[in-house]
Amino acid sequence: MDHNATTPVRPEAQAAVMEALALVGNPSSVHGPGRAARRIVEDAREKVAELVGWEPSGVIFTGGGTEANNLAVRGSDRGRVLASAVEHVSVLDATPKVEEIPVDESGVVEVEALDSMLSAGGAPALVSVMAANNETGVLQPVAEVSAVAGRAGALMHCDAVQAAGKMEVDLSALGADMVTLSAHKIGGPAGVGALVIANDAPVAPMIRGGGQERRRRAGTENVAGIAGFGAAAEAALAGLSDFARLAEWRDRIEARLAERAEIKVFGSGTPRLANTTCLTMPGVAAEAQIIALDLLGVAVSAGSACSSGKVEPSHVLQAMGADKAEAATAIRVSLGWDTAEQDIERFISAWAEVRAKMGGKDERTAAA
Ligand code: PLP
Numbered sequence: 384m385d386h387n388a389t390t391p392v393r394p395e396a397q398a399a400v401m402e403a404l405a406l407v408g409n410p411s412s413v414h415g416p417g418r419a420a421r422r423i424v425e426d427a428r429e430k431v432a433e434l435v436g437w438e439p440s441g442v443i444f445t446g447g448g449t450e451a452n453n454l455a456v457r458g459s460d461r462g463r464v465l466a467s468a469v470e471h472v473s474v475l476d477a478t479p480k481v482e483e484i485p486v487d488e489s490g491v492v493e494v495e496a497l498d499s500m501l502s503a504g505g506a507p508a509l510v511s512v513m514a515a516n517n518e519t520g521v522l523q524p525v526a527e528v529s530a531v532a533g534r535a536g537a538l539m540h541c542d543a544v545q546a547a548g549k550m551e552v553d554l555s556a557l558g559a560d561m562v563t564l565s566a567h568k569i570g571g572p573a574g575v576g577a578l579v580i581a582n583d584a585p586v587a588p589m590i591r592g593g594g595q596e597r598r599r600r601a602g603t604e605n606v607a608g609i610a611g612f613g614a615a616a617e618a619a620l621a622g623l624s625d626f627a628r629l630a631e632w633r634d635r636i637e638a639r640l641a642e643r644a645e646i647k648v649f650g651s652g653t654p655r656l657a658n659t660t661c662l663t664m665p666g667v668a669a670e671a672q673i674i675a676l677d678l679l680g681v682a683v684s685a686g687s688a689c690s691s692g693k694v695e696p697s698h699v700l701q702a703m704g705a706d707k708a709e710a711a712t713a714i715r716v717s718l719g720w721d722t723a724e725q726d727i728e729r730f731i732s733a734w735a736e737v738r739a740k741m742g743g744k745d746e747r748t749a750a751a
Contacts, residue, residue, distance in 0.1 A: 384681055384682060384683050384716045384717065384718065384722075384726065384730050385682045385683055385684050385715075385716075385717055386568075386658060386717045386718060386719030386720075386722070387517050387518075387520075387545060387568070387658075387659060387684075387715065387717035388684055388717075389567045389568070389573060390567070390568060390569070390570055390719040390720060390721075391570065391719070391720075391721055392567075392570060392571065392572055392611065392615070393570035393571070393614070393615050393618050393619075393720065395570075395614040395615070395617070395618045396566075396570055396571045396572065396611040396612075396614040396615040396618070397611070398614070399427075399610040399611050399613065399614035400572060400607045400608070400610055400611040402610065403420075403423050403606050403607040403609075403610035403611075404607045406419055406420055406423070406606070407420075408420035408421075409603055410423075410424050410595075410603070410604050410606060411593075411594075411595065411603065420606050423606055423609070423610050424444075424604050424606060424609050424610075425439070426610075426613060427609045427610055427612055427613025427614075427616075428442045428444070428609075428613070429613075430613040430614070430616045430617045430620075431444075431564065431577055431579075431612060431613055431616045432579065433616065433617075433620060434547055434548065434552065434564065434569075434616040434619065434620055435543065435547065435552050435553065435554045435562055435564070435579055436552075436553040436554055436555060436556075437554040437555070437562075437579050437581060440597075441554075441579045441580045441581055442577050442579050443577060443578045443579070443580060443586075443596045443597065443599045443600050444575065444576075444577050444596055444600065444604060444605070444609050444612075445575070445576045445577060445578055445600055446574055446575065446576070446605070447565055447566075447567075447573065447574055447575060447576040448471075448473065448542070448544040448563055448564065448565030448568070448576040449473040449576075450576065450589075451563040451564065451565070451576045451577060451578040452471065452473040452474045452477060452511075452540075452542055452563050453473060453477045453589060454578050454586060454588075454589055454599070454600070455474075455477075455509075455511065455540040455561045455563060455578055455586065456474060456477035456478055456481075456509065456511060456540070457477055457478055457589055458586040458587045458588065458589055458599070459509050459538050459540070459561070459584070459585065459586050459587075460587060461506065461507050461508055461509040461537075461538060462505065462506020462507055462508070463480070463482065463505055463506050463507070463508040463509070464477075464478055464480060464481045464482065464508070464509045464511065465481075465482045465483075465484055465497060465500055465501070465508055465509070465510050465511070465537075466481050466482075466483060466484065466510070466511040466512070467483070467484045467486060467492040467511070467512045467513065467523065468483040468484060468485055468486050468698070468702035469486050469490055469492075469513070469516050469518075469519075469521075469698070469699045469702050469703070470511060470512070470513055470542065471513065471517060471542060471544070472698075473542075474511050474513075474540075474542055475698075482500065483702075484496055484497045484500065484510075484512070485702070486702050486703060487703075488703050488704050489521060489650050489652055489653040489703070490516060490519050490521040490649065490650045490653070490699065490702070490703045491521060491523065491524065491653055492512055492523050492524070492528060494524060494527050494528055494531055497510065497528060497531055497532075498531050498535075501531065501532070501535035501537060502535065507536065507537070507538075508532075508535065508536075508537035508538070509537060509538045509539075509540060510528060510529075510531075510532040510537045510538070510539050510540070511539075511540040511541070511542065512525055512528045512539075512540075512541060513541065513542040513543070513544075513545070513546075514541055514542065514543040514545070514546035514547075514552060514557070515543075515545040515546035515549070515550070515655075515656045515659075516545065516650075516699060517544070517545045518649075518659075518661050518697055518699045518700070518715050519649045519650040519655065519659065519661045519699060519700075519703075519715075520545070520650065520655035520656035520658070520659025520660065520661070520717075521649075521650035521653055521654075521655050522546070522550075522653070522654045522655060522656070525541050525557045525558070525559065526556060526557055526558050529541075529557060529558030529559055530558060533558065538560045538561070538584060538585075539558065539559045539560050539561070540559060540560065540561040540562075540563070541557055541559040541561070541562050541563070542562075542563045543557075543562045543563060543564060544563055544564060544565040544568055544576070545568060545656065545659075546656070547564050547568070547569060547616075547619070548568065548569030548570070548615070548616070548619030548620070548622075548623075548626070549569075549619075549623075549626050549656050549657065549658060550623065550626070550627070550656065550657070551623065554579060554581055555581075559581065560580070560581050560582065560584040561578055561579065561580050561581065561584055561586065562578070562579045562581075563576065563577075563578055563579075564576055564577045564578075564579065566608065566611060566612035566615055566616075569615045569616060569619040570615040570618060570619060570720055571608075571611045571612040571614070571615030571616070572607075572608050572611045572612070574605070574608055575605050575608035575609055575611070575612045576612075577612070578599075580599075586599060587599075588600055588601060590602060618720075619720070622720055625720070626657060626658065626720065627657050628657070629657040629658045629718045629722065630657035630658075632718060632722070632724070632727045633657060633658060633659070633660050633716075633718060635727060635731075636660060636716060636727060636730065636731060637651070637660055637662065639731045640662065640731065640734060643734075643735055643738060644664065644665055644738055644742060645665055646662050646663050646664065646665070647662065647663045647709060647713075648660055648661065648662045649661040649662070649700060649703060649705065649713065650703070657718075658717050658718040658719060658722075659715065659716070659717045659718075660715070660716050660717075661700075661713055661714070661715045661716075662713060662714065662716070663709055663710075663712040663713045663714075664712055664714070664734070664737070664738055664741075664742065665712060665742070666712065666741075666742060667712055667737070667738070667741045667742060668711055668712060669685035669711060669712055669713055669714050670685060671741060672712075672714050672737055672741075673685055673714065675737040675740065675741065676714075676733055676734070676737060679733040679736065679737070680729075680733075681729065681730055681733045681734075683714045683715060683716050684714065684715050685697075685713070685714055685715070696710030696711050696713070697710070697713075700713060716730065
């Protein structure tokens with residue numbers, strides 16, 4: 384139940400990886416084996432491009448979503464970087480000078496605030512707003528944000544790592560100049576991702592020393608990883624309508640837990656990914672829930688991060704104005720392409736068991 388962290392590698396992707404590993408060639412070599420490897424990379428590029436409705440020539444393969452976000456933020460080298468307060472840390476920490484765009488209590492970016500931040504003037508800007516949040520699943524009005532960014536002459540980047548393969552993502556409709564993708568969130572291997580660049584947006588390489596990836600990312604391509612990414616992209620695109628049906632199970636989880644306790648579901652009043660829910664178990668620290676659920680064979684993650692021994696609610700929930708104590712009891716449950724109905728029932732009964740054992744107690748007692 385932690386597919387937003389990583390989702391199982393799809394059989395098609397496993398097969399593509401194995402097939403690519405059996406080859407010898409370097410895609411930059413002009414001989415036969417080199418050309419065979421190049422073919423694999425270019426086939427995958429087409430499939431990844433299709434996932435976001437763009438041309439293959441815009442796809443720059445990277446070593447994952449984190450690297451693609453860094454490439455977008457640092458490679459575009461704008462004087463100002465404005466990012467939503469709920470972005471993944473790979474955007475927020477990519478450069479020290481990020482200005483945070485506030486979100487409302489549903490976790491949706493405040494477009495008017497962005498507009499006034501941009502009209503304050505200053506250096507040319509990059510705006511970075513994600514398509515869907517990894518912790519809450521909340522969707523952002525990216526097209527609207529792009530329009531505001533475009534009017535101010537800013538470049539627009541969208542981290543679509545969690546949205547791609549889970550809902551339709553169309554680069555033109557988003558109006559973005561750059562879109563980040565990651566293979567292991569859609570059923571490909573970890574450690575491979577892409578920055579899809581539209582209309583030749585100006586992005587300088589971070590990794591230099593070779594002409595690969597149109598001079599934007601030097602180094603011999605991860606042929607097997609890229610092959611797996613391509614196969615996963617194709618399968619995820621074909622499975623979009625199945626994925627949308629996960630909303631029914633997510634809603635069932637929320638409804639059944641609400642019968643047992645006064646839970647809070649973050650972002651529940653606004654459009655969200657079909658597979659994600661971020662919810663509280665009143666009075667029980669997220670860490671205690673995770674350990675207890677793990678003992679029952681159920682994997683979820685926390686809506687909070689542990690820094691220097693002190694559990695702090697996540698920056699996402701804090702930006703949404705969440706009460707700190709309440710946010711410290713939030714876990715993220717995320718379903719995936721291979722989730723079965725029995726997983727939902729098993730989660731609900733495990734949650735009820737943990738709640739019966741720990742519910743309502745002081746957090747420290749519960750954790751002990
Ligand atoms: N962006 C978002 C929204 C994510 O959820 C993640 C991973 O959790 C990343 C970026 C980073 O991707 P990767 O794990 O491929 O580096």
